[in-house]
Amino acid sequence: MSYPPDDFDGPPPAPSRPSGGLRVPPHNRDAEESVLGAMLLSVDAINVGMERLSAEDFYVPAHQAVFEAIHELYNGGQPVDAVTVADILRRRDELERIGGLGFLTTLSTAVPTAANVEYYASIVSEESVRRRLLAAGGDIGQLATSTDRDIDWIIDEAEQAVFRVAERRVGDTLQPISAFIDPTLEKIEEFGNRGGGLVGLPTGFRDLDERLSGLQPENFMVIASRPGMGKSALAMNIARNIALNDGVVAVFSLEMSQEEIIQRLICATARIDNGLLRSGRLGAEQWPRVLEAAGKMDQAPMFIDDSSYLTVTDVRAKCRRLQRRKGLDLVVVDYLQLMQGRSRENRQQEIAEISRGLKNLARELRVPIIALSQLNRALEARTDKRPQLGDLRECLTADTRIQRSDDGSTTTIGEIAREGLTNIPVYSLNDEHRLVPAVMAEAWSTGEKEVFRVTTASGRT
Structure with missing residues (x-):
């Protein structure tokens, strides 16, 4: 395969498996190019690549740029091929730095077969994990030499550094229902063998255990x-x-x-x-x-x-x-x-x-x-004192602004409380975290509380 020019920003190109004493971070250039080539040829390969990989998983910066361009086209519902990817890179002023349209054409023609994209992607992912582990190891080494931190804190930070690497790995979690039938039947059989006893961990409270079955x-x-x-x-x-x-x-x-x-x-x-x-x-x-x-x-x-x-x-x-x-x-x-x-x-x-x-x-x-x-104080204002799920939410300050869903006007929680308004049409997040029209039953004061105003580095307060 033809390689992009050496002056592209980032680490210089290197052989897939370096020899001698040169220490190059783990990567496999051929696998990276095969993944990208397959994605330029096949929609199915794009789906695999988007599910299994991110731009950071590619070691070669030119490959990262190509993947990001494919990602932009994919999210926009646009066709993906060497020409459309080249157009994205040209607009980003990156096309010539990766080797031009010729490099993209080489990617799509040199891939052995798009059918093996999952295997190529697994190689790229594993090499990426190795690089992140090396980076985590470097961080852990620096932590270990720190003398101004408690050793238990250092151990926790070291564990979290490794856990963060593990958490980024994405597996094939979409499974056919047939994979769960036998385990479920075994669980049902286990329930029956208990003869009506608890199937969970006993709390020691009989009524609670009967309701929850442990x-x-x-x-x-x-x-x-x-x-x-x-x-x-x-x-x-x-x-x-x-x-x-x-x-x-x-x-x-x-x-x-x-x-x-x-x-x-x-x-x-x-x-x-x-x-x-x-x-x-x-x-x-x-x-x-x-x-x-x-x-x-x-x-x-x-x-x-x-x-x-x-x-x-x-x-x-x-x-x-x-x-x-x-x-x-x-x-x-x-x-x-x-x-x-x-x-x-x-x-x-x-x-x-x-x-x-x-x-x-x-x-x-x-x-x-x-x-x-x-629980917040919402239940104290109701005749029925039984808690509701909404009572778990945090209180808002009086100057918190809300937008009415009927006429689009805005008001504050404090104004609603002072005027004694009820059943105010507002917007609320549903279970899919989308804004939908809803009704705010009422608002009331819980007294003066200490409130802090924080300004972030970006200037937001």
Whole structure:
């Protein structure tokens, strides 16, 4: 195959398999060109390439430019061939730097067969993973030489660097239904063999177990209430019951310290009022029960993290490590709103992102995850105090502007609350994250709260 000129921005061209002492990052030029050539010839090959690869997976910068041009045409529903790709590159002032139309023509004529594109793509993907692992290794090497960081933090960062490489790998997740029939029948048979017993992890609460049939693997559950209603006590008692029955439990507490959690667990196990322990008013007859409860909890496979700053990535790394070392049966997060996300739009989207991350983690680890959540004050303004899903959402500030869906005018939450308006037509995100007309029942004040205005590097506030 003909290679693009050496003056194209980025690493210089190199043989597919360098020899001697020259250290060139792992790559396979022939496989990269074969993928691109196949994509110039076949729509099916384009689908494979778009599913399996990204521009960053190509080592040669010219190949990255060609892939990006194909990507633009593909997303725009335009035909893809050497001429249309050349037109895109010409408009980007990149055509001559990659070798002109002749290089693109060579790509499409030199590919052995477009039918092997999946194999070519797998080679490109594997070489890309090797390069990212090398980069991660370099980052880990720098972390290891850092003397101003705690070693546990360095280990977590090193694990996350490798996990980020693994997470970028995309497999063939679209499977025929026939692949799931036999496993499903085996699961149904397992249910029958239990003779009506629980099919999930027992919580220790009979009524709850009857309703849920135990905690199911891969399930993400939210225990929500207003403050002081006992959601932490419920979650900790579920965790305690499972741990005392040899289930491995990970508890992430952003609100309570490890000491406070241990005190609660001991009191619950000893059936003693926590207030007596905290006030130092335990009687002589109660001390043996406390010591016995402490002995039981000492042997329980429960692990507690009371870090005040926690992201989904942190939870994932720590749970993966625990699962490898000890196994894992249940994860508890107390509580959702105290976790940190990556969204820069608003807190409601950040909480939604955290929830999705924990749901995905439950599926990834194949264990149930219980997350605690505060309810907003919406239910306090209703006659019916039973919580609704909307009560999980974050409150908005009075100057938050919304657009009416009937006439397109804008107003603020504060104006709606002051005027006592109800059933306001607005726009809302549906389950597909698209804006659709909806109705805001009402708005009300919850009092003055401290609000911070942040300006990003891009100038947005």
